[in-house]
Amino acid sequence: MHSQNWDNLRFVLAVADQGSVSAAARLLDVNHATVLRRVAAFEAQNGGPVFEKTPTGYRVLPERVHVIEAARDVENAVFSVNRLMQGAQSSMRGSVRISSTDSICQILLPPIIAKLQTESPDLKIELLSNNGHLDFTRMQADILVRPAMALPEGLHGEVATNLIFEACSTPDCDQKWLAMKGPLANSAPAKWMSENVDPKDITTGSDSFLVLRNMAVLGMGIAILPKFVNDAGSDLVLRSEKMPSLPVPIWVGSHADLRDVPRIRTVRQRIQSGLANQI
Numbered sequence: 001m002h003s004q005n006w007d008n009l010r011f012v013l014a015v016a017d018q019g020s021v022s023a024a025a026r027l028l029d030v031n032h033a034t035v036l037r038r039v040a041a042f043e044a045q046n047g048g049p050v051f052e053k054t055p056t057g058y059r060v061l062p063e064r065v066h067v068i069e070a071a072r073d074v075e076n077a078v079f080s081v082n083r084l085m086q087g088a089q090s091s092m093r094g095s096v097r098i099s100s101t102d103s104i105c106q107i108l109l110p111p112i113i114a115k116l117q118t119e120s121p122d123l124k125i126e127l128l129s130n131n132g133h134l135d136f137t138r139m140q141a142d143i144l145v146r147p148a149m150a151l152p153e154g155l156h157g158e159v160a161t162n163l164i165f166e167a168c169s170t171p172d173c174d175q176k177w178l179a180m181k182g183p184l185a186n187s188a189p190a191k192w193m194s195e196n197v198d199p200k201d202i203t204t205g206s207d208s209f210l211v212l213r214n215m216a217v218l219g220m221g222i223a224i225l226p227k228f229v230n231d232a233g234s235d236l237v238l239r240s241e242k243m244p245s246l247p248v249p250i251w252v253g254s255h256a257d258l259r260d261v262p263r264i265r266t267v268r269q270r271i272q273s274g275l276a277n278q279i
Contacts, residue, residue: 009071011038012050016068020057095124096267099141103209103229104250105129109145112274116267123263131183131207142255142264145271147226147248149188157253157268160275165189167243168213168236169222178212178221179205188248189224196243228279250275 014024014035021035028035043049050067051058060068100109105127113125128141144155147163165188179202180190193202203221206212209229216223217234222242230236252272258264 008038008042008045009074011035012042013068013071013075015039015051015058016060019059023057094122094263095126096143096263097126097128097141098143098145098267098271099128099130100145101131101147101209102129103226104145104147106210107228107232108275108278109271111278112271115274116270120263120266123267125267142258143268143271144253145250145275147187147250149249151251151253154256155253156256156259157251158272159249160252160272161250161279162247163250163279164227165224165246165248166227166230167222167239168225168230168234169216169239170219170235171237173216173219173222173239175201176203176221177201178203178215178223180207180212180224181205182207184209189246192243192246193224250279 011024011028011034014027015021018024018027021032021039025032025035039050046067050060050064052061098109098113106129109127113127117123117125144151144157145160151157177193177197180187180193184190184207204215206215209223209225212223213225213229213234213236215221216225216236222239223236224243224246225236227245230238252268252275254264254268259268
């Protein structure tokens with residue numbers, strides 16, 4: 001496929017996946033006009049419109065659904081080739097993108113990355129702070145570091161250690177619990193809360209454990225926090241009478257096609273050992 005056609009196809013798929021031009025622009029890190037221009041170019045090259053504009057965004061025309069499905073096959077093939085090409089590289093040079101939660105990125109990973117960068121100056125390590133989930137089939141990151149009961153399908157990795165979650169608050173805090181919002185709502189601590197805390201006792205919340213800690217420090221409620229977050233300079237007290245300690249595995253993984261790339265394997269192993277020593 002001509003490179004220009006493939007570039008345009010990426011923009012079409014982004015709009016199809018996101019449902020809007022603005023969301024596609026954010027995903028691809030370009031402006032709104034660029035997305036519109038690339039979609040229009042694809043439509044001009046391929047015989048007509050792919051989308052219809054609705055009050056809520058862009059919808060794939062029913063007669064063009066097969067075009068989008070074929071485009072996904074092309075995209076998957078291109079990404080598979082890229083992953084296999086990375087797997088053939090043997091040098092410790094190159095970039096390694098690490099995705100993790102904001103709290104792990106802020107507190108646990110920097111010392112590990114700093115030591116790695118000193119020992120391997122030709123490595124370009126990027127730390128991507130994101131409490132959601134990146135798409136590893138599209139190579140948005142090379143390594144995932146995340147507390148979860150299991151790795152997402154298609155990823156290969158190991159458990160570095162167990163992350164301990166605890167209930168914490170100011171000493172005089174009442175019965176109110178701080179809610180876990182956004183991606184945190186799917187976490188193991190949120191599941192425990194839904195099964196053990198009366199919804200009437202759950203108050204305001206956040207999608208970040210760092211923010212939840214700050215809210216708890218202000219006496220706004222009881223927060224369920226990773227132990228390392230509470231240990232990092234807050235005056236919160238442990239509320240073990242409210243909740244037992246909850247262990248959750250911290251996984252360090254990468255896409256199966258990249259697991260044996262030397263630089264990615266080395267960084268993954270160093271992160272595993274570094275986390276085990278810190279927690």
